[in-house]
Amino acid sequence: MARRDRWYPLVLLVLLAGSAWTAASAVPAAEVTAGRIPSPRAGFLAPDFHVGTLQGEVLTLSDLRGGPVILNFWATWCPPCRAEMPALERVHRQHKAAGLAIVAVNATSQDSVSAATGFLEALGLTFPVGMDPTGEVQRLYQVRALPTTFFVDRRGEIREVVIGGPLAEAHLQAMVTELMAELP
Secondary structure (H helix, E strand, O other): OHHHHHHHHHHHHHHHHHHHHHHHHOOOHHHHHOOOOOOOOOOOEOOOOEEEEOOOOEEEHHHHOOOOEEEEEEOOOOHHHHHHHHHHHHHHHHHHHHOOEEEEEEOOOOOOHHHHHHHHHHHOOOOOEEEOOOOHHHHHOOOOOOOEEEEEOOOOEEEEEEEOOOOOHHHHHHHHHHHHHOOO
């Protein structure tokens, strides 16, 4: 028993030293994330951004606050992105008069404006499409896969994030119904 008692002070010293090191090396979250969330996710405000459109306009996410928004990141070379666009267009046409906004942000840093233009014209898409030539908005939203879709409520809070696709039209309709039912 005496041999075991010799180790207690050493174990206690190691535990105290480890605790002191952990406390001393901790970095406040605000310094790591600059006061922002580490990644956009459900329950947090959608980060604001500005993107140019093919029509030469500037689209700003915060300008759409007050109505629900579906924010979709896509590229023309992405088969699931291409597959879900007709469903997004149908949902847009059905709900735009009630205040739904669909914004598609083309991953132009990995795509081309000419490919995006041809694709949009071929499908006759009418919702706003922003171009992200530097990938800045993709980095802001930490998009790791295409398509990635954010469902944003009237207050600008992300309600759901869907990574991958194609999104089923039934899922789109269910989320839109939920978002539209919320009071402004």
